Amino acid sequence: AQSVTQLDSQVPVFEEAPVELRCNYSSSVSVYLFWYVQYPNQGLQLLLKYLSGSTLVKGINGFEAEFNKSQTSFHLRKPSVHISDTAEYFCAVRPNSGYSTLTFGKGTMLLVSP
Amino acid sequence: KAGVTQTPRYLIKTRGQQVTLSCSPISGHRSVSWYQQTPGQGLQFLFEYFSETQRNKGNFPGRFSGRQFSNSRSEMNVSTLELGDSALYLCASSLIAGGLGETQYFGPGTRLLVL
Numbered sequence: 001a002q003s004v005t006q007l008d009s010q011v012p013v014f015e016e017a018p019v020e021l022r023c024n025y026s027s028s029v030s031v032y033l034f035w036y037v038q039y040p041n042q043g044l045q046l047l048l049k050y051l052s053g054s055t056l057v058k059g060i061n062g063f064e065a066e067f068n069k070s071q072t073s074f075h076l077r078k079p080s081v082h083i084s085d086t087a088e089y090f091c092a093v094r095p096n097s098g099y100s101t102l103t104f105g106k107g108t109m110l111l112v113s114p
Numbered sequence: 115k116a117g118v119t120q121t122p123r124y125l126i127k128t129r130g131q132q133v134t135l136s137c138s139p140i141s142g143h144r145s146v147s148w149y150q151q152t153p154g155q156g157l158q159f160l161f162e163y164f165s166e167t168q169r170n171k172g173n174f175p176g177r178f179s180g181r182q183f184s185n186s187r188s189e190m191n192v193s194t195l196e197l198g199d200s201a202l203y204l205c206a207s208s209l210i211a212g213g214l215g216e217t218q219y220f221g222p223g224t225r226l227l228v229l
Contacts, residue, residue: 036220043118043204043220090157101147101170102218104157 002027002093006105013112015083021076021108023091031093033074034102035065038088047089050074051096061085086112116141118207118221126227132193135224139186139207145169146188147218148180151202160203163188164210192226200228 007022025031032051036044048059055067065076074091088109092102119138127133139146147170148160159172163182180190186207192199202225206218 034217041222043222044206045220046217049217101159101162101172103159104149106156 002031002095002103004091004093004103004105006089006091006108008108009106010109010111013081013110015112015114016080018079019077019081019085019110021089021091021110023074023076023105025072025074025091025093027072027093027095030096032096033065033067034092034094035059035063035074035076036090036092036104037061038090038107040087044090047076081110081112083112083114085110118205118219120203120205120221120224122224123222124225124227126229127195128229129195129197131195132191133195133226134189134191135203135205135226137188137190137205137207137221139188139205140219143207143209143219144186145208145210146182146186147206147208148188148190149204149206150174151204151223152200157204160190195228197228200226202226 003026005024013019034049035047037047038044047063048057050057050067058064063078088107090107091105094102121136145164147162149157151157161180162170166182177193182188202223204223205221208216208218
């Protein structure tokens with residue numbers, strides 16, 4: 001079984017400041033890792049995913065994440081946030097073999113203020 | 115290409131009633147997964163269908179059921195509604211949901227309120 005821990009339920013930040021949203025996971029098998037974003041009253045949209053290869057993954061809207069296998073982490077970063085980045089962010093994992101589903105963390109609400 | 119669509123978007127029911135939610139996946143996608151999202155429990159997996167067969171099931175009571183049709187459209191049903199069933203129900207589709215790291219595309223969800 002897999003589990004995902006998002007260490008911060010809320011992260012307040014000022015516009016144009018950098019941000020890091022933390023994600024740690026636990027799994028007995030190798031996994032793929034994902035970050036999704038959910039804007040108010042909408043479904044989830046994929047930001048980026050790590051499958052293999054380079055541990056630094058670039059996604060949409062200027063976000064990037066780094067996979068650290070030894071620390072079982074997949075933290076999401078953005079060097080300069082905008083008001084429009086205010087949303088809930090979900091980290092998720094899925095085993096990299098077999099037919100399986102996503103296991104999500106509880107989410108981190110990113111609150112960007114002017 | 116049209117995205118995942120879910121109907122209805124909002125629903126109000128009373129305890130004891132039953133409800134059916136519908137999901138139309140992206141054209142060509144054969145896998146449909148359902149998730150329940152609540153403030154307390156977050157996103158929890160309900161079940162996944164592929165080619166009209168339930169392939170995976172989460173830890174929910176038997177009151178929650180689903181099915182998939184030959185055109186890949188899916189429905190989920192909740193019988194004997196309880197207050198705790200109030201949630202956002204999200205549907206996601208993908209080509210085959212295999213171990214290839216493929217993306218699941220989510221619909222906007224159906225918000226169910228049980229009174």
